[in-house]
Amino acid sequence: MKILVPIKRVVDYNVKVRPMPDNSNVDLNNAKMSVNPFCEIALEEAVRIKEASNAEEVIAITVGKTESQEQLRTALALGADRAILIESDSLLEPLAIAKVLAKVVEQEHPDLVILGKQAIDGDNNQTGQMLAALLDYPQATNASEIKLDESNVTVTREIDGGLQTLQLNKPAVVTTDLRLNEPRYASLPNIMKAKKKELTVTNISDLGVDVNPRTELLSVELPPSRDAGIIVESVDELVEKLKNEAKVIT
């Protein structure tokens, strides 16, 4: 079995992102970039499936600029067998990414595609579901458990209010939620080994996919800020304020 893991290069989780002075976009100059945290969970799951001898190959893929090779090397150090960069100078929308991935799925024929439920930059939560739709594959989003057998994948999903378990025919698309696993760190020997693993680069124009943008970003602003509050000295004062000033409890 073959597993494809699409990953995304995003601004690091700990970076506080601000708009550019002219509000045309977010200011990412010199910001630390990382693998999107949900993609790390997806990769970890794929590697664990392989380690349990339920898959032969794990392929990491990303669609982005040349610099995204850094994140693919990280994926290789974390256990992916090979990596694919579909090189694009412009930042693509989720629909375009899904179209590109669908094209690669048609070439690679993975049995399972595992990807993060959302990227922490655009917070769109779309790519996995769109990919499943384009391929007419079944989908399970927000996975907290993945079990495999001969022809099916059984996924427990985090839904509002609880858990739902679905059984999908393979091939299938699964997106990961927080509790699926805790990703490992890359060891130094594995980082060294990753440098020798195969990383192929394809220019996006070679795929013949329509990736023209459908939306325009008109502006990026800071959200309205909250007025500074006060520090209360005691629980008594807190209860008094909530009752008489804020009037939110009785």
Added chain:
Amino acid sequence: MSILVIAEHDNSSIKGATLNTIAAASNINGEVTLLVAGLDISKVIDEAKTISGVSKIISCDHELYKNFLAEDFAKLVLSIADSYSYILAPATTFGKNLMPRISAKLDIQQISDIISIESEDTFKRPIYAGSCIATVKSNDSVKLITVRATAFDPVSLDNNDIPVESIDAVDASNISEFVSEEIAKSDRPELTAANIVISGGRGMQSGDNFHLLDSIADKLGAAVGASRAAVDAGFVPNDYQVGQTGKIVAPDLYIAVGISGAIQHLAGMKDSKVIVAINKDEDAPIFQVADYGLVSDLFDALPELEAKL
């Protein structure tokens, strides 16, 4: 312009976020049609018929839609999508799961999680965990949108009697199957619908200590939530999570206990009307958004708070 809103329900009643989504739809110039699909949904339809701001209901009562699986539900929506210029659903796990599947099939770039409608093609939405707000213009001919419920006041249920049209189910996909569901049973209000929410973070130190929040929640009629750190640490299930990758809440009162206030958590609660922070670290960023801060060890403050409520 015709607008389709996809109702979220549980085959017995309409979920609150549907009413916020209809409110968002009423900011667009056009008639709103509500799609209600499920199994044995007569009670849901009776309720839907009273919703303000809806002109027509389309109902599909069929086994295939009982568990709202995206594969079949998307096919049903696609069978009627031609008639609409806007298709909206709440940005809940239901809407987030379903809408991109429809959107890709229609070759449309969906706009996720909108917080305002600026014009017929321009919307505001939070990005980077709400650190920034993007204004986005859609150039697609049809707009596919998920709506952040907390950003729109819900429409009301009135003495309406909206006409209902029934449609047939479409062919089954037969590629996925529902196995089971475990919905947490609680006497407390749902996190996203509660007027008061009390949440715990890593400072709670263990899942057992959440009983300190439970007893206050019971006194206040509040829901209990958690930060991602508390979920990560295994203190509580993921459906407690408030934040960028969890639930978005905006109650009248939000009490953050032992939560440092990472941007990812603030993304899920900073639109609450009144925010209280209880934390022993006076430098915790949560105090910057709190209306009332109490610098105290939560293990002293919580029992005292419970006694005084």
